[in-house]
Amino acid sequence: MKFSITLAAASLINREPPMEWTPEHDITLCRELLLVNPFKEKYKTTKRAKLWDEARASLIKSVTPSFKKSLEKRAVQERYRHLADKFKKKMANERKESGTSPTMSELDTLVEELVEREQSEKDQRDNEGEFSSIKNL
Secondary structure, eight states, X not given: OOXXXXXXXXXXXXXXXXXXXXXXXXXXXXXXXXXXXXXXXOTTOHHHHHHHHHHHHHHHHOTTTTOOTTOOHHHHHHHHHHHHHHHHHHHHHHHHSTTOOOOOOHHHHHHHHHXXXXXXXXXXXXXXXXXXXXXXX
């Protein structure tokens, strides 16, 4: 009996497992994003992409915790988006509960700062756009 391996199956065999993110990885990611601040550039621009890639490259160089050498920019972006969405849901739930004060971990504090920075940069760009459109009238 002969076995033939398709090209797709062969690529799955050689593929390394996905990155397993720990709380230490998340904290390191958030600290790096605070330093690089990819949000200062307009969404979907090459400048912003370069900043995300710069953050990815710095994470790969990290010794503790260590990141996979094959870590991709997209994985970094998706992980940040996951952390931000999770944080927003957590804060919304804690606001609904009356009489409880939210307990913030280091990760929560870092994510909160990133979310605020992202929104602040977006608002600033929106205001600049409104000002320039009013100026052109």
